[in-house]
Amino acid sequence: MASEQSDRTQVATDAESAFMTLSHDLRLEILLALWDAPGFSLSFSELRKAVGERDSGSFTYHLSELQDQFVAKTDDGYELQYPGHRVLDAIQSGVFHDQVTVGPVGLDDDCRECGEQLTFEYDTDYIARIRCSDCGNRALEWPFDPGGIAERDSDAIVAAFDRRTKLIWSCALDGICPFCAGQINRELTSRVHEQGACIGVIEQLDRYDEYFARDHPAVVAVDCERCSFYSFIPVGVVLLTRPAVTGKLYDVDIDSRETPLWDLGFVVDSDSVTVLQTDPMCVEVSIPDATESLAVTIDESFTVTVED
Numbered sequence: 001m002a003s004e005q006s007d008r009t010q011v012a013t014d015a016e017s018a019f020m021t022l023s024h025d026l027r028l029e030i031l032l033a034l035w036d037a038p039g040f041s042l043s044f045s046e047l048r049k050a051v052g053e054r055d056s057g058s059f060t061y062h063l064s065e066l067q068d069q070f071v072a073k074t075d076d077g078y079e080l081q082y083p084g085h086r087v088l089d090a091i092q093s094g095v096f097h098d099q100v101t102v103g104p105v106g107l108d109d110d111c112r113e114c115g116e117q118l119t120f121e122y123d124t125d126y127i128a129r130i131r132c133s134d135c136g137n138r139a140l141e142w143p144f145d146p147g148g149i150a151e152r153d154s155d156a157i158v159a160a161f162d163r164r165t166k167l168i169w170s171c172a173l174d175g176i177c178p179f180c181a182g183q184i185n186r187e188l189t190s191r192v193h194e195q196g197a198c199i200g201v202i203e204q205l206d207r208y209d210e211y212f213a214r215d216h217p218a219v220v221a222v223d224c225e226r227c228s229f230y231s232f233i234p235v236g237v238v239l240l241t242r243p244a245v246t247g248k249l250y251d252v253d254i255d256s257r258e259t260p261l262w263d264l265g266f267v268v269d270s271d272s273v274t275v276l277q278t279d280p281m282c283v284e285v286s287i288p289d290a291t292e293s294l295a296v297t298i299d300e301s302f303t304v305t306v307e308d
């Protein structure tokens, strides 16, 4: 525990010093100027001209503060380094300075509860929501960055949201954090009650009450050991990265790449998930839209077996 605390203190100290290095607008301007430059590199005089800094002493000082971590000195001048790119990537995602809203936009896909048209909506809380305004069904909700909205029309925004959410979920389900690359603990978790006691931890979490798929009998809880990423993912998403399953889906007219998450019944329909046993966990996922009967089982180690 003591060493965990000191590890944390060290991380905070190191990260604080990195963030302090960026705590001056001229330094961010230097990074942005290099980012705009061919080959991410500029000579001293080009860089100074690009940021429009008249005071040579001040420019030299701020540039030197960035050196070795965010910017490297080369024979020709200064070059943006990987940490510098990552800082700018985070800024370009828009989450620090952009607040945009979209929609509601009508989708081509119908509500699986009532058959009315689903809508896409993006709000200033950075959550994209696919829902039915008729029956209130929350088909799918997940964070999205303002960078996903810029320079796209509404069809492209919706498609980008679907594709990116699939990628984030698939990566997390494979045990790799899509945000920090750290290790993810994943657990098949059930909300089934046995003799009055809740199996699993999810019922105790307030955020689970807010989760759009909280009516599913089982979900996957994902928890990054390194960063703050912690979430739940519908069990059916596991199938999207299994060739033995995606091939079968294709055979029964379901293109799992082209079909958005909210139109994949095995992802969003709570009825398609059945808990077969809780210790160890094993669930069955049926494919409601298949032209012939198709179901798979998923065990606690995420082994997927296609049922005969």
Ligand SMILES: [Zn+2]
Pocket: 111, 112, 113, 114, 115, 116, 132, 133, 134, 135, 136, 137
């Ligand atoms: Zn509906």
Ligand SMILES: [Zn+2]
Pocket: 177, 178, 179, 180, 181, 182, 224, 225, 226, 227, 228, 229
């Ligand atoms: Zn992480």
